[in-house]
Amino acid sequence: MDHEATTFPLDESDLPTHWVNLAPDLPEPPLPPLHPGTLQPAGPDDLAAIFPPGVIAQEVASDPLVEIPEEVREAYKLWRPTPLFRARRLERALDTPAHIYVKYEGVSPAGSHKPNSAVAQAYENARAGVRKLVTETGAGQWGSALAFACGLFGLECEVFMVGSSYDQKPYRRSMMETWGASVHRSPSSRTDSGRSQSSHPTGSLGIAISEAVEVAARADDANYALGSVLNHVCLHQTVIGQEAMTQLEMAGEAPDVVVGCVGGGSNFAGLAFPFVRLVLRGRARTRFLAAEPTACPTLTRGAYRYDFGDASGLTPLLPMYTLGHDFVPPPVHAGGLRYHGDAPLVCALVHSGLVEARAYGQNDAFAAALQFARTQGIIPAPEAAHAVRAAIDEALSAREAGEKRVILLGLSGHGHFDLSAYDAYLAGGLEDPEFSVEEMEAALARLPDAPAIAF
Numbered sequence: 001m002d003h004e005a006t007t008f009p010l011d012e013s014d015l016p017t018h019w020v021n022l023a024p025d026l027p028e029p030p031l032p033p034l035h036p037g038t039l040q041p042a043g044p045d046d047l048a049a050i051f052p053p054g055v056i057a058q059e060v061a062s063d064p065l066v067e068i069p070e071e072v073r074e075a076y077k078l079w080r081p082t083p084l085f086r087a088r089r090l091e092r093a094l095d096t097p098a099h100i101y102v103k104y105e106g107v108s109p110a111g112s113h114k115p116n117s118a119v120a121q122a123y124e125n126a127r128a129g130v131r132k133l134v135t136e137t138g139a140g141q142w143g144s145a146l147a148f149a150c151g152l153f154g155l156e157c158e159v160f161m162v163g164s165s166y167d168q169k170p171y172r173r174s175m176m177e178t179w180g181a182s183v184h185r186s187p188s189s190r191t192d193s194g195r196s197q198s199s200h201p202t203g204s205l206g207i208a209i210s211e212a213v214e215v216a217a218r219a220d221d222a223n224y225a226l227g228s229v230l231n232h233v234c235l236h237q238t239v240i241g242q243e244a245m246t247q248l249e250m251a252g253e254a255p256d257v258v259v260g261c262v263g264g265g266s267n268f269a270g271l272a273f274p275f276v277r278l279v280l281r282g283r284a285r286t287r288f289l290a291a292e293p294t295a296c297p298t299l300t301r302g303a304y305r306y307d308f309g310d311a312s313g314l315t316p317l318l319p320m321y322t323l324g325h326d327f328v329p330p331p332v333h334a335g336g337l338r339y340h341g342d343a344p345l346v347c348a349l350v351h352s353g354l355v356e357a358r359a360y361g362q363n364d365a366f367a368a369a370l371q372f373a374r375t376q377g378i379i380p381a382p383e384a385a386h387a388v389r390a391a392i393d394e395a396l397s398a399r400e401a402g403e404k405r406v407i408l409l410g411l412s413g414h415g416h417f418d419l420s421a422y423d424a425y426l427a428g429g430l431e432d433p434e435f436s437v438e439e440m441e442a443a444l445a446r447l448p449d450a451p452a453i454a455f
């Protein structure tokens with residue numbers, strides 16, 4: 001293909017047929033989740049109360065490739081394959097020898113990467129005869145994605161939306177309701193978990209997860225669906241990296257560094273894992289960079305411990321970097337990055353040194369997002385803005401070093417429903433809330449007495 005090309009379009013027939021499961025390639029076998037009651041390793045049976053068999057099989061899969069069901073591939077065709085383009089105007093503005101390639105997930109109906117997993121989860125639940133899915137949403141992206149996916153497969157959808165995002169993004173709620181979902185502000189008075197957290201009115205993803213799990217576990221015909229963190233969600237997202245790999249081959253390039261933002265880790269995993277696998281197999285020497293907010297610095301400042309996935313301790317304990325399950329991060333605009341933990345698979349890679357993590361303040365992230373919008377046109381979601389910051393910094397350091405560096409940037413979504421945050425930034429009124437080490441330490445002291453993770 002022409003080296004001067006800017007876009008690298010794929011055909012429907014290039015849509016991956018399998019998801020990439022990184023677990024069997026990891027140098028150490030992944031640590032098991034622990035049952036929240038017994039603190040013993042949790043097996044597939046422990047997950048059956050809230051997940052369907054197809055999802056559980058994907059969660060514990062041991063094959064390196066997992067076939068994508070035909071119905072899911074058909075649904076993916078509504079927006080996939082997604083674009084990869086070279087950000088030539090941004091490169092020029094930065095006066096950098098770096099090549100910046102952008103894999104853009106904002107073209108999905110919900111506006112982010114989240115439908116890649118929502119569609120797969122809704123399909124497996126419908127196949128298992130489940131009537132309704134209950135979930136949480138931070139920025140509103142996951143809730144929108146699941147509302148859309150439930151509609152495709154005839155399921156009802158109920159969403160607990162983190163209070164601060166519910167207030168900041170009213171049109172995300174409209175979107176979910178348009179697709180037929182019902183939406184509650186969290187913490188709500190509908191659940192024990194919500195009532196017990198009424199002193200935290202801005203809410204948190206941890207609290208909203210507790211509410212959704214509680215509602216799902218109480219009903220026979222409802223299941224829970226999680227939008228990030230777990231192995232099956234990371235697995236579903238690997239269509240991103242596989243497509244990007246084919247598109248970069250069309251460009252005649254391979255990435256020196258892969259950059260993504262991390263909230264729970266799913267878009268980063270989806271973009272990076274197919275490339276990580278090449279590194280683990282000795283076929284590439286790519287670097288991986290995970291960008292997170294300084295207000296919720298899980299990977300850069302959290303403790304590597306077993307912790308609950310939710311605020312009330314209803315979910316299994318996962319081995320991950322954590323700020324403490326009941327730590328409530330300050331209400332930054334990147335609501336999707338306000339999570340106390342991260343995907344165990346991503347954490348294991350950070351712990352082994354294969355993935356580097358960096359934290360950015362929201363003003364720095366928005367400055368980068370504005371530069372991106374004004375050169376490339378696309379207005380990034382506040383979450384994705386953190387990855388844009390990291391990619392721009394890489395391009396600037398390539399300029400300093402005078403080296404051509406190929407940067408692959410995961411742009412996980414657009415910010416069309418986040419314009420109040422852009423308004424605040426443009427008016428100079430965006431705060432960089434302080435992360436409180438004392439609050440994190442207090443939350444870590446409340447962690448259950450689970451086995452330490454061996455170093």
Ligand SMILES: Cc1ncc(COP(=O)(O)O)c(C=O)c1O
Nearest residue numbers: 141228263264265266267336413
């Ligand atoms: C656009 C966007 N990017 C990134 C994230 C972070 O989630 P994850 O780390 O699972 O990709 C979210 C979460 O809501 C999001 O909406």
